Amino acid sequence: xxxxxxxxxxxxxxxxxxxxxxxxxxxxxxxxxxxxxxxxxxxxxxxxxxxxxxxxxxxxxxxxxxxxxxxxxxxxxxxxxxxxxxxxxxxxxxxxxxxxxxxxxxxxxxxxxxxxxxxxx
Amino acid sequence: xxxxxxxxxxxxxxxxxxxxxxxxxxxxxxxxxxxxxxxxxxxxxxxxxxxxxxxxxxxxxxxxxxxxxxxxxxxxxxxxxxxxxxxxxxxxxxxxxxxxxxxxxxx
Numbered sequence: 418x419x420x421x422x423x424x425x426x427x428x429x430x431x432x433x434x435x436x437x438x439x440x441x442x443x444x445x446x447x448x449x450x451x452x453x454x455x456x457x458x459x460x461x462x463x464x465x466x467x468x469x470x471x472x473x474x475x476x477x478x479x480x481x482x483x484x485x486x487x488x489x490x491x492x493x494x495x496x497x498x499x500x501x502x503x504x505x506x507x508x509x510x511x512x513x514x515x516x517x518x519x520x521x522x523x524x525x526x527x528x529x530x531x532x533x534x535x536x537x538x
Numbered sequence: 539x540x541x542x543x544x545x546x547x548x549x550x551x552x553x554x555x556x557x558x559x560x561x562x563x564x565x566x567x568x569x570x571x572x573x574x575x576x577x578x579x580x581x582x583x584x585x586x587x588x589x590x591x592x593x594x595x596x597x598x599x600x601x602x603x604x605x606x607x608x609x610x611x612x613x614x615x616x617x618x619x620x621x622x623x624x625x626x627x628x629x630x631x632x633x634x635x636x637x638x639x640x641x642x643x644x645x
Contacts, residue, residue, distance in 0.1 A: 524587035
């Protein structure tokens, strides 16, 4: 059974940093691209970033470029999102999701339960 | 960026009804279109990919159709557990983009 478990969320002041993690199990992690999607309170889904299976390619939303870094450890089966220069508008639940193959552009199938990030003075 | 426009933004329906949600892309996305279901306080669940392919375990009352820029999610015989918000998403081009969502409520 595919399992994705996010962690690392919390309350942070504007300008601060957080590192989110997504621990994966139940599948061969390196075979799949991974994506972060966020959802601000009461709002819809917003794509943040995607990394290919062997980390050869990454892509970022404009809102994340220059502030967020996606990475993965295929030995530890873990996906990361390093967030810095956090803004109030980054407040959201952050979900990790698995792609349907290792290439960077693919559908999403399984999702984690999310981790909440609150940016507030 | 490719804009994804869903309609309606909300609808009321009864158990057993046939429900149709539409999604329009601002440019052609071939068949790189997915649908997700989200219930309050829960993570999204993948329903359909490649316009019409059901994810494993998704009931057959869900179906998808369309091509080019216009796509449809149909629920044939709405069940109580189907009351949720539905999102379309294109994965043709980065940035990946989602529709604004359609909330399906109980009439």
